[in-house]
Amino acid sequence: MTKTGLRKATASKTKLALESLLNTLQRGHSDEVLRLFLKDQAHDIFPKGHDTLNWLTNNMGKKATARFIRALARLACFNCKGGLRTCENCDGAGHFDHEMVCESCMGLASVSCNFCGGTGLASIDFIPIGLRLAVFAVRLENAEKQIAVLLKKPIKSTPAEDPTGAFGDCVDVIFNLNRQISVLENAVGVAKDMIEVPRCLSLKVSKITGEAVRAAIKGQKQLSETVAYMISVCELQAKKEVKGTKTYKLEVARKKYYSSMLNSIPCFADTYLEHASLNEAAKKLIPNKGS
Numbered sequence: 001m002t003k004t005g006l007r008k009a010t011a012s013k014t015k016l017a018l019e020s021l022l023n024t025l026q027r028g029h030s031d032e033v034l035r036l037f038l039k040d041q042a043h044d045i046f047p048k049g050h051d052t053l054n055w056l057t058n059n060m061g062k063k064a065t066a067r068f069i070r071a072l073a074r075l076a077c078f079n080c081k082g083g084l085r086t087c088e089n090c091d092g093a094g095h096f097d098h099e100m101v102c103e104s105c106m107g108l109a110s111v112s113c114n115f116c117g118g119t120g121l122a123s124i125d126f127i128p129i130g131l132r133l134a135v136f137a138v139r140l141e142n143a144e145k146q147i148a149v150l151l152k153k154p155i156k157s158t159p160a161e162d163p164t165g166a167f168g169d170c171v172d173v174i175f176n177l178n179r180q181i182s183v184l185e186n187a188v189g190v191a192k193d194m195i196e197v198p199r200c201l202s203l204k205v206s207k208i209t210g211e212a213v214r215a216a217i218k219g220q221k222q223l224s225e226t227v228a229y230m231i232s233v234c235e236l237q238a239k240k241e242v243k244g245t246k247t248y249k250l251e252v253a254r255k256k257y258y259s260s261m262l263n264s265i266p267c268f269a270d271t272y273l274e275h276a277s278l279n280e281a282a283k284k285l286i287p288n289k290g291s
């Protein structure tokens, strides 16, 4: 085949691949979009370098590229639901005989999924090379928005009337906040793992780290406040119960456990609510934090 013939064949292959990608994107099939893109990237139809985003913008348009990145950003983890799985240590009870809080799940019955780091989203290995930073920047933006919503969201149930409901609400808030903080931690990890950051992206990388750290500080503060609130809910529930009953014993154990968790240094040490990489990044950015 002549050089011109080869160029034409490649161009038509690229055109077909792009059309197929756009059609799948329009149908809203995120998993299929990812599969198609990875397949064509492996066949060198789509690029893999740092210019992949620009290449897509030039060939597919700004709008479709943004849509594609958003689809990749919301791809779910293939191993869990919402970043959680049932705690095997206590079989999802959260306690042992109402006397001891299960430390693996902090009495919450579920633990963080190791596969996705508790984000509930597809881990970095599934995100096409050349688009990872863009995808994680969108995830960071989404997490910031979610945290802002969670900061405003009050606990629905009234503890005095329905302490069990209020406790459940607190658990939901903790899970939701932790999921978003995990997304932030992941974004910091992606930025940190880029060993050779090209100059054109270095500003973006430090911006991502800075934003993630700032949003996480707000999220972690709310997390602590929710646990503090949960302690008061346990106290209230214990007061309602007759001493020595199962519920009474559990509420006393919970109160003791959550109080010690809140007082640990750093906060939530050795639990899955502790996000070491974020704390480390925060120390570098804000030297006084934690010292």
Ligand SMILES: [Zn+2]
Pocket: 087, 088, 089, 090, 091, 092, 093, 094, 095, 102, 103, 104, 105, 106, 107, 108, 109, 110
């Ligand atoms: Zn457990």
Ligand SMILES: [Zn+2]
Pocket: 077, 078, 079, 080, 081, 083, 084, 113, 114, 115, 116, 117, 118, 119, 120, 121
């Ligand atoms: Zn997962």
